[in-house]
Amino acid sequence: MVTIRDIAKRAGVSGSTASRALNNHPKISQKTRDKIKAIADEMGYLPNYNAKNLTNGVSNAIGVVFPPGEMSTASNPFYVDILMGINRELRPRNGVLSVAIANTMDELTANVAALISQGLIRYFVLLYSKKADPVIKLLREQKVDYVVIGDPNAEDECFVNNDNQLAGQKAGEYMLRKFNAKRTLFVESDPEQGFERKRRLGFQQAMTTAGIPSEVLKVSLKGQMKLDDAIAQFLMTRQTIDGIVTTDDRLGLMIYQLLWRQLDREVPLISFNRNRTNNLLMGPMVRFVELYPQTMGAAAVRVLVDPAKHSEMIPFTIER
16 A cells, blocks of 8 residues: 655655645645645555544544434435435545434433544434434534434524425325325324424325315334234225325335235325335335435535535425
């Protein structure tokens, strides 16, 4: 591996001069800087960004904070896609990911505090947005830069998001237009998450405007077997429901499988997000609101590192 000493020897300068030239030190003439950078490129020199940043007291890692809850949250395809987008944007910047995940908010806050104090991490991406969040309070107290994926909770908060209310409205309008639904159901799991609430509000707005009766079903993804039975019973008492929208593809798959396994019914279904590795949620009556989570992850990095940026809104599409 080529080192700064190798470059200095080739250029006939001291190691400190070579280092300063590569870091654009103003006391090194432009001519010398250009000469040493040309030699470095010719020799295939790759700078150690981690060591460079640590000398400044900062890691080159970005901390990614998952919402508190079951550890299985980390396997949610939506979050996995966001991580892929973050990593894609970090790679050319020689950055790395460091993850904070925990079952409780107290544990999560302690985890983030350790990343700041021990890992010297000064940039964070939060994969959720909640009011009165102690993690955000900590980040603000420590004067750490962060961006939330979701609705901002303060005017000066950096964020990346979809227009979830508009997406919910368009999903509802599509359901009525494409499938001529006359009675609909919206299925959600955690309305405290702003994106779920806004998707539901947009959907309900479309139903109200069209004068179509609609219900909301809140389910928890814990206790799968008992949950399946409960939802099956619910759907059995509502045989006239002819259009279902679910707030994410995990709920969509659950409802879809229940309909044909236990109830022998086929009902038009629209799911938010699409896990392309899942081939079970598909058919002529299934549609997806594509949210482009990889694009969201990449945008979060851009907002973090570009002081001119404050937010990015990612477009959505409805597709099969």
